Amino acid sequence: MPAATNGWRYLLVVKDDMCGYVRLYPGADATSQATASALLDWFGLIDVVATWVSMVQSALNHQPADRLGGVPPITVFLALPASTQLRALFHLRLMEQATVDWLAKSQQQQLQAVNSAHDRMHKDCLASAAAKRDRKRKQRENN
Incomplete structure (x- = not known):
């Protein structure tokens, strides 16, 4: 993402799939310290998570999204057909x-x-x- 005027260049997206709540954490650098700080803030808002599921962005782009009328994001934003993650x-x-x-x-x-x-x-x-x-x-x- 292009750098903002205040120096922010990175954006960490944290999403709770159970309730759909999304929080964006902008930052100047993508370090473990910035990630830990964002997660501590998240834990203060929501709660400590019992199980973490790591997602790959390409898998998310090809999954139909309820918020987009059941259409995958890659189709909505890029007009490309969705395919299986393993091509x-x-x-x-x-x-x-x-x-x-x-x-x-x-x-x-x-x-x-x-x-x-x-x-x-x-x-x-x-x-x-x-x-x-x-x-x-x-x-x-x-x-």
Whole structure:
């Protein structure tokens, strides 16, 4: 980010995902001392966090955002299509790139298989419940 007239050049963003509260901490330098100071201020406002989840900005840019009508920020601000966070793998020794375009298709196939299994399970449960009801009904009629 460009430097402000007072020397601030960095911006630390701290967000509470549970309530959506966001606080911006501008600073002249991006040091651990500035981060610790911002977090201590945050703890004074909110509370000490039990579990920290580190997020990568690119993952955030490609996730649909409720505040943007369910559209990913990268699409809203840059008119680029959102993609999976894992687009390519690199082999460090061979310096080869392997695309993972199959990942989205594989995920869709897996979700369809889970959905089909879920539907079959519900049909089996309905059939089992109907059979039990019929048996109980016949028992009551015979008594």
